[in-house]
Amino acid sequence: NNPGTTLHLKEIFIGRCWDYKEIKHKEFPLRTDVNCNDLWNDFYKAFSYQAPCDVAMEHYKEYIDLASQNVPENKGMFWSGTYDIAHEYAEAGKRFVTLEDTMIGFLANSLIWCGSGSTGANFTRCPSWTDCPLESSESFWASASREFASSVNGDVYLMLDGSRKDKPAYSKDSFFSKYELPALENVNKIVIIVKHNLDGPIKETCSNGSIIDLQEDILNRGFVFNCLDDPAAIIHLLCADDPEARECKMVNRNESYN
Numbered sequence: 001n002n003p004g005t006t007l008h009l010k011e012i013f014i015g016r017c018w019d020y021k022e023i024k025h026k027e028f029p030l031r032t033d034v035n036c037n038d039l040w041n042d043f044y045k046a047f048s049y050q051a052p053c054d055v056a057m058e059h060y061k062e063y064i065d066l067a068s069q070n071v072p073e074n075k076g077m078f079w080s081g082t083y084d085i086a087h088e089y090a091e092a093g094k095r096f097v098t099l100e101d102t103m104i105g106f107l108a109n110s111l112i113w114c115g116s117g118s119t120g121a122n123f124t125r126c127p128s129w130t131d132c133p134l135e136s137s138e139s140f141w142a143s144a145s146r147e148f149a150s151s152v153n154g155d156v157y158l159m160l161d162g163s164r165k166d167k168p169a170y171s172k173d174s175f176f177s178k179y180e181l182p183a184l185e186n187v188n189k190i191v192i193i194v195k196h197n198l199d200g201p202i203k204e205t206c207s208n209g210s211i212i213d214l215q216e217d218i219l220n221r222g223f224v225f226n227c228l229d230d231p232a233a234i235i236h237l238l239c240a241d242d243p244e245a246r247e248c249k250m251v252n253r254n255e256s257y258n
Ligand code: NGD
Pocket: 077, 078, 079, 080, 081, 082, 083, 098, 099, 100, 105, 109, 110, 129, 137, 138, 139, 141, 142, 145, 148, 173, 174, 175, 176, 177, 180
Protein backbone atom coordinates (compact mmCIF):
# COMPACT_ATOMS: atom_id res chain seq x y z
CA ASN A 1 0.00 0.00 0.00
CA ASN A 2 1.53 3.29 -1.10
CA PRO A 3 1.89 6.13 1.35
CA GLY A 4 0.32 9.51 0.66
CA THR A 5 1.81 12.99 0.56
CA THR A 6 4.47 13.52 3.25
CA LEU A 7 2.86 15.05 6.34
CA HIS A 8 3.83 18.70 6.91
CA LEU A 9 5.01 18.90 3.31
CA LYS A 10 4.72 22.68 3.25
CA GLU A 11 6.62 23.22 6.49
CA ILE A 12 9.40 20.82 5.45
CA PHE A 13 9.69 22.44 2.04
CA ILE A 14 9.83 26.00 3.32
CA GLY A 15 12.08 25.01 6.25
CA ARG A 16 14.51 23.31 3.89
CA CYS A 17 14.53 26.38 1.71
CA TRP A 18 15.56 28.65 4.62
CA ASP A 19 18.14 26.10 5.75
CA TYR A 20 19.61 26.05 2.24
CA LYS A 21 19.74 29.84 1.93
CA GLU A 22 20.79 30.82 5.43
CA ILE A 23 22.96 27.91 6.58
CA LYS A 24 23.98 25.25 4.09
CA HIS A 25 24.69 27.51 1.14
CA LYS A 26 24.90 30.99 2.57
CA GLU A 27 28.17 31.44 0.68
CA PHE A 28 29.22 31.14 -2.93
CA PRO A 29 28.98 29.08 -5.18
CA LEU A 30 25.44 27.79 -4.58
CA ARG A 31 24.23 30.93 -2.81
CA THR A 32 20.75 32.04 -3.89
CA ASP A 33 18.35 34.75 -2.70
CA VAL A 34 15.18 33.25 -4.11
CA ASN A 35 11.97 33.80 -2.09
CA CYS A 36 10.97 30.59 -0.26
CA ASN A 37 7.23 31.32 -0.21
CA ASP A 38 7.22 32.01 -3.94
CA LEU A 39 9.01 28.70 -4.50
CA TRP A 40 6.45 26.82 -2.42
CA ASN A 41 3.54 28.47 -4.22
CA ASP A 42 4.91 27.54 -7.64
CA PHE A 43 5.68 23.99 -6.52
CA TYR A 44 2.26 23.45 -4.92
CA LYS A 45 0.41 24.95 -7.87
CA ALA A 46 2.02 22.41 -10.22
CA PHE A 47 0.19 19.37 -8.78
CA SER A 48 -2.41 20.41 -6.21
CA TYR A 49 -6.14 19.92 -6.94
CA GLN A 50 -5.19 17.71 -9.87
CA ALA A 51 -5.42 14.05 -10.80
CA PRO A 52 -2.12 12.50 -9.65
CA CYS A 53 -1.58 10.60 -12.89
CA ASP A 54 -1.93 13.54 -15.17
CA VAL A 55 0.74 16.08 -14.23
CA ALA A 56 2.73 17.15 -17.29
CA MET A 57 6.38 18.13 -16.98
CA GLU A 58 5.48 21.70 -18.02
CA HIS A 59 3.49 22.16 -14.81
CA TYR A 60 6.74 22.48 -12.90
CA LYS A 61 8.20 25.06 -15.26
CA GLU A 62 7.58 28.10 -13.05
CA TYR A 63 9.08 26.39 -9.99
CA ILE A 64 12.09 25.21 -11.96
CA ASP A 65 12.72 28.57 -13.60
CA LEU A 66 12.51 30.32 -10.25
CA ALA A 67 14.78 27.88 -8.36
CA SER A 68 17.34 27.42 -11.14
CA GLN A 69 21.04 28.00 -10.31
CA ASN A 70 24.33 27.79 -12.16
CA VAL A 71 26.44 24.78 -11.28
CA PRO A 72 30.17 25.62 -10.92
CA GLU A 73 32.37 24.47 -13.79
CA ASN A 74 33.70 20.88 -13.62
CA LYS A 75 31.53 20.10 -10.57
CA GLY A 76 28.38 18.50 -11.94
CA MET A 77 27.74 14.90 -10.93
CA PHE A 78 25.07 12.48 -12.20
CA TRP A 79 24.29 9.08 -10.74
CA SER A 80 22.31 5.95 -11.67
CA GLY A 81 21.85 3.20 -9.12
CA THR A 82 24.53 4.77 -6.90
CA TYR A 83 22.57 7.24 -4.75
CA ASP A 84 24.42 6.61 -1.47
CA ILE A 85 28.02 6.45 -2.65
CA ALA A 86 27.61 9.28 -5.18
CA HIS A 87 26.29 11.60 -2.47
CA GLU A 88 28.92 10.51 0.01
CA TYR A 89 31.57 11.36 -2.55
CA ALA A 90 29.96 14.63 -3.62
CA GLU A 91 29.89 15.83 0.02
CA ALA A 92 26.89 18.11 -0.25
CA GLY A 93 28.39 20.21 -3.02
CA LYS A 94 31.87 20.49 -1.51
CA ARG A 95 33.49 18.06 -3.93
CA PHE A 96 30.76 17.72 -6.57
CA VAL A 97 27.28 19.11 -7.08
CA THR A 98 24.40 16.69 -7.69
CA LEU A 99 20.81 17.60 -8.54
CA GLU A 100 19.99 17.05 -4.86
CA ASP A 101 22.53 19.73 -3.87
CA THR A 102 20.80 22.33 -6.02
CA MET A 103 17.72 24.16 -4.71
CA ILE A 104 15.48 22.44 -7.27
CA GLY A 105 16.29 18.94 -6.04
CA PHE A 106 17.18 19.73 -2.42
CA LEU A 107 13.66 20.92 -1.56
CA ALA A 108 11.87 17.87 -2.97
CA ASN A 109 14.37 15.08 -2.29
CA SER A 110 12.83 12.02 -0.54
CA LEU A 111 9.42 13.66 -0.25
CA ILE A 112 6.17 12.17 -1.52
CA TRP A 113 3.40 14.30 -2.98
CA CYS A 114 0.33 14.02 -5.17
CA GLY A 115 -2.82 15.99 -5.79
CA SER A 116 -6.42 15.54 -4.71
CA GLY A 117 -9.33 17.19 -6.50
CA SER A 118 -11.04 18.28 -3.30
CA THR A 119 -8.37 18.97 -0.67
CA GLY A 120 -5.34 20.01 -2.71
CA ALA A 121 -2.96 17.23 -1.71
CA ASN A 122 -3.79 13.58 -0.97
CA PHE A 123 -2.26 12.70 2.41
CA THR A 124 -3.69 9.17 2.39
CA ARG A 125 -2.35 7.55 -0.74
CA CYS A 126 -0.31 8.50 -3.81
CA PRO A 127 0.11 6.29 -6.86
CA SER A 128 3.61 4.99 -7.50
CA TRP A 129 5.33 5.95 -10.74
CA THR A 130 4.75 2.43 -12.06
CA ASP A 131 0.97 2.94 -11.70
CA CYS A 132 0.57 5.71 -14.24
CA PRO A 133 2.23 7.51 -17.15
CA LEU A 134 2.49 11.10 -15.89
CA GLU A 135 2.75 10.60 -12.17
CA SER A 136 3.27 13.86 -10.29
CA SER A 137 6.73 13.17 -8.88
CA GLU A 138 8.00 11.42 -12.00
CA SER A 139 7.25 14.45 -14.15
CA PHE A 140 8.87 16.58 -11.45
CA TRP A 141 12.12 14.57 -11.47
CA ALA A 142 12.10 14.45 -15.25
CA SER A 143 11.90 18.27 -15.48
CA ALA A 144 14.37 18.73 -12.65
CA SER A 145 16.86 16.32 -14.25
CA ARG A 146 16.61 18.08 -17.60
CA GLU A 147 17.16 21.48 -16.01
CA PHE A 148 20.10 20.26 -13.93
CA ALA A 149 21.78 18.73 -16.99
CA SER A 150 21.40 21.95 -18.94
CA SER A 151 23.06 23.92 -16.12
CA VAL A 152 26.30 21.92 -15.74
CA ASN A 153 29.43 22.64 -17.76
CA GLY A 154 33.05 21.69 -18.32
CA ASP A 155 33.92 18.15 -17.26
CA VAL A 156 30.98 16.31 -15.71
CA TYR A 157 30.87 13.08 -13.73
CA LEU A 158 28.52 10.09 -13.84
CA MET A 159 28.68 7.35 -11.24
CA LEU A 160 27.37 3.91 -12.22
CA ASP A 161 27.09 0.60 -10.39
CA GLY A 162 28.91 -2.24 -12.18
CA SER A 163 27.49 -4.67 -9.59
CA ARG A 164 23.87 -3.60 -10.02
CA LYS A 165 21.44 -6.49 -9.47
CA ASP A 166 18.12 -5.35 -10.87
CA LYS A 167 19.27 -3.52 -14.01
CA PRO A 168 22.29 -2.97 -16.24
CA ALA A 169 24.66 -0.23 -15.06
CA TYR A 170 23.43 2.00 -17.89
CA SER A 171 19.86 1.61 -19.10
CA LYS A 172 18.10 3.54 -21.82
CA ASP A 173 15.03 4.01 -19.62
CA SER A 174 16.91 5.68 -16.75
CA PHE A 175 16.40 9.36 -15.97
CA PHE A 176 20.04 9.84 -16.84
CA SER A 177 19.60 8.42 -20.33
CA LYS A 178 16.20 9.95 -21.06
CA TYR A 179 16.50 13.44 -19.61
CA GLU A 180 20.07 14.24 -18.59
CA LEU A 181 22.35 13.04 -21.37
CA PRO A 182 20.15 14.65 -24.08
CA ALA A 183 20.11 18.00 -22.23
CA LEU A 184 23.89 18.44 -21.80
CA GLU A 185 25.09 21.55 -23.58
CA ASN A 186 28.34 23.20 -22.56
CA VAL A 187 30.15 20.03 -21.64
CA ASN A 188 33.66 18.94 -22.67
CA LYS A 189 34.07 15.51 -21.21
CA ILE A 190 31.96 12.98 -19.33
CA VAL A 191 33.95 11.12 -16.70
CA ILE A 192 32.24 7.78 -16.08
CA ILE A 193 33.00 6.27 -12.70
CA VAL A 194 32.07 2.61 -12.37
CA LYS A 195 31.95 1.35 -8.81
CA HIS A 196 31.69 -2.29 -7.74
CA ASN A 197 30.71 -3.74 -4.39
CA LEU A 198 33.84 -4.69 -2.44
CA ASP A 199 32.67 -8.31 -2.44
CA GLY A 200 31.57 -8.17 -6.12
CA PRO A 201 30.14 -9.26 -8.43
CA ILE A 202 32.03 -7.40 -11.15
CA LYS A 203 29.16 -7.66 -13.64
CA GLU A 204 30.05 -4.75 -15.89
CA THR A 205 33.13 -2.56 -16.32
CA CYS A 206 34.39 0.27 -18.53
CA SER A 207 35.13 -2.27 -21.23
CA ASN A 208 32.02 -4.44 -21.36
CA GLY A 209 28.25 -4.58 -21.05
CA SER A 210 25.89 -1.62 -21.12
CA ILE A 211 28.72 0.84 -20.43
CA ILE A 212 29.85 0.32 -24.03
CA ASP A 213 26.36 1.43 -25.16
CA LEU A 214 26.73 4.50 -22.98
CA GLN A 215 30.11 5.34 -24.52
CA GLU A 216 28.51 5.12 -27.98
CA ASP A 217 25.63 7.37 -26.92
CA ILE A 218 28.15 9.88 -25.55
CA LEU A 219 30.22 9.93 -28.75
CA ASN A 220 27.06 10.21 -30.87
CA ARG A 221 26.16 13.36 -28.98
CA GLY A 222 29.56 14.86 -29.76
CA PHE A 223 31.14 14.60 -26.30
CA VAL A 224 34.22 12.70 -25.23
CA PHE A 225 34.48 10.43 -22.22
CA ASN A 226 36.95 8.96 -19.84
CA CYS A 227 35.99 5.83 -17.90
CA LEU A 228 37.36 4.77 -14.51
CA ASP A 229 36.76 1.41 -12.85
CA ASP A 230 36.84 1.66 -9.06
CA PRO A 231 39.05 4.75 -8.62
CA ALA A 232 40.96 4.77 -5.32
CA ALA A 233 38.82 7.55 -3.81
CA ILE A 234 35.69 5.39 -4.16
CA ILE A 235 37.40 2.27 -2.81
CA HIS A 236 38.50 4.30 0.21
CA LEU A 237 34.97 5.50 0.88
CA LEU A 238 33.56 1.97 0.60
CA CYS A 239 36.34 0.73 2.89
CA ALA A 240 35.29 3.15 5.64
CA ASP A 241 32.24 0.89 6.17
CA ASP A 242 34.11 -2.38 5.75
CA PRO A 243 37.76 -1.86 6.76
CA GLU A 244 38.46 -5.57 7.22
CA ALA A 245 37.52 -6.52 3.64
CA ARG A 246 40.37 -8.04 1.64
CA GLU A 247 40.16 -5.16 -0.86
CA CYS A 248 40.75 -2.71 2.00
CA LYS A 249 44.03 -4.06 3.37
CA MET A 250 46.35 -1.21 2.60
CA VAL A 251 49.94 -0.71 3.61
CA ASN A 252 49.81 -0.09 7.33
CA ARG A 253 51.03 3.41 8.00
CA ASN A 254 52.48 2.42 11.37
CA GLU A 255 55.03 0.26 9.61
CA SER A 256 56.62 3.30 8.06
CA TYR A 257 57.22 4.86 11.49
CA ASN A 258 60.03 2.38 12.27
O1 NGD B 1 10.49 5.56 -14.04
C1 NGD B 1 10.70 5.99 -12.91
C2 NGD B 1 11.80 5.58 -12.11
N1 NGD B 1 12.83 4.71 -12.30
C3 NGD B 1 13.56 4.78 -11.18
N2 NGD B 1 13.01 5.65 -10.31
C4 NGD B 1 11.93 6.18 -10.85
N3 NGD B 1 11.11 7.13 -10.36
C5 NGD B 1 10.08 7.49 -11.10
N4 NGD B 1 9.26 8.44 -10.61
N5 NGD B 1 9.87 6.94 -12.36
C6 NGD B 1 13.50 6.09 -9.01
O2 NGD B 1 14.36 7.19 -9.34
C7 NGD B 1 14.35 5.08 -8.32
O3 NGD B 1 13.62 4.44 -7.30
C8 NGD B 1 15.47 5.92 -7.73
O4 NGD B 1 15.15 6.37 -6.42
C9 NGD B 1 15.57 7.13 -8.60
C10 NGD B 1 16.76 7.10 -9.49
O5 NGD B 1 16.78 5.93 -10.31
P1 NGD B 1 18.16 5.23 -10.74
O6 NGD B 1 19.05 5.09 -9.55
O7 NGD B 1 17.84 4.01 -11.53
O8 NGD B 1 18.90 6.32 -11.70
P2 NGD B 1 18.32 7.26 -12.85
O9 NGD B 1 19.40 7.49 -13.86
O10 NGD B 1 17.01 6.76 -13.36
O11 NGD B 1 18.03 8.65 -12.08
C11 NGD B 1 19.08 9.29 -11.40
C12 NGD B 1 19.55 10.52 -12.16
C13 NGD B 1 20.51 11.37 -11.33
O12 NGD B 1 21.60 11.79 -12.16
C14 NGD B 1 19.65 12.55 -10.78
O13 NGD B 1 20.22 13.79 -11.23
O14 NGD B 1 18.45 11.39 -12.44
C15 NGD B 1 18.26 12.39 -11.41
N6 NGD B 1 17.14 11.93 -10.56
C16 NGD B 1 16.16 11.25 -11.18
C17 NGD B 1 15.08 10.77 -10.47
C18 NGD B 1 14.98 10.96 -9.12
C19 NGD B 1 17.07 12.13 -9.22
C20 NGD B 1 15.99 11.66 -8.49
C21 NGD B 1 15.84 11.85 -7.00
N7 NGD B 1 16.65 12.63 -6.35
O15 NGD B 1 14.93 11.28 -6.41
